[in-house]
Amino acid sequence: MKAVQIMSYGAADVLRVNEVDRPAPGAGEVLVSVEATSVNGHDVIFRTGELKIVSGRRFPIGTGLDFAGTVAETGADVQGYRAGDRVWGIVHPRQRHVTAGAAEYVTVAANRISHAPAGLSSVGAASLVVAGATALIALRDSVHVAAGERVLVRGAAGGVGTAAVQLAHAMGGHVTALARDHHAELLTGLGADEVLDYRSTTSDRIGPFDVIVDTVGTELHRYRGRLAKGGRMVTVGLSLPALAAIAASSVHGPRRIRTFSANPGSALLSDVADHVTSGALRPVVDSMYPLAEIAAAHEAFERGGAVGKHVVTLSA
Template sequence: MSVEASSVNGHDVIVRSGELKMVSGRRFPIGVGLDFAGTVAATGAGVEGYRVGDRVWGMVHPRRRHSVAGAAEYVVVSAERIALAPADLSSVEAASLVVAGATALIALRDSVHLGEGERVLVRGAAGGVGTAAVQLAHAMGGHVTALARDCHAELLTELGTDEVLECGT
């Protein structure tokens, strides 16, 4: 993949600090960036469904020891780790949604099975996963209460929050 954009997640900060040496490996430097958006530069033997030039988004494997990750100019990933990128999103927008959006979607849809009219509290609602969770929960018909700093209330209301609770400074 030719990477056009990648994002920085909490995972990257922790890995770069050395706090996950047992997981990430003891050799540094280690690449950063789990998620990326870009174009297919080449395909391997047997890859179906993707052609050179396709716009894609995806994620490198978070548990593989890698020295090059999503923030690189090029990444090599298996076809299972990418999908065609939504045409209406820029590469920057797409890259910012892969990990945060997937985390929120898996939590709301697969873990708690949020249903129409059910109430959900989103802690850290102004962060990457939080803003995705607010929008997804709203789209799923949930009653969304956000826990965030007061300065984020207007944005969170625009994203679909029904109620914002101040969490302090």
């Protein structure tokens, strides 16, 4: 089978589409025929070697954190899934040797998948797995958005941002989206009550907000200052400056900046699927690439400016 592998740490040109043996599911695992995957920040960080303390120096390393497809085979002790079921899921971050989600087949623990929403294409599903799960954890589990609260979403046009705008709206929040002004029509259609151009809007001239969801990872201390009394802020755009701001906020003042390690399982993925089924969450896809052009998809991700997700397809 074909699988994308990282042959050394570096730029996108270290990615190769290689022929490898098709894996077999072990006990408690499912073999999925992958139809689509997306490019996530986690994939880029692994490829560049920023997380080599986790991924090590043994090559090749698989890439592709998420996937959507159909069950090809189940291992022993797997219940609730059978061949032909449409599923989506997330590869465990440590499952990075040889192959991962960017491959024709992937084996994954059954507790890391759920049934994909009916009627959603594989491309749409792949665009929402990580983005939808991350946004739901941030809004529901980290900052506990309540109806009527004022919510700011930074980086609102990206994959997590577009999901966060939709979910915050569905939870009854009054949503302000911070993005480029030419994304205003799209973001309003997703549920934003107002859209501000981040290039001409300074943090000291907006708010205060009850909740801030940050997907950028910069100037966190400035935006933290725009929280109302009792306000909460969460960031998913991690960087060294962001980690420093998070640490400082836990010491100085009550409005600490929160973050989390998104490692969702079946229950959370089923919750995301429910939001899709209810109409509260829909995919936003910036571009699609065939597997052979996954390096171009990584390069597009790193350039930034995407509206939604870059998706890599493995089937027609």
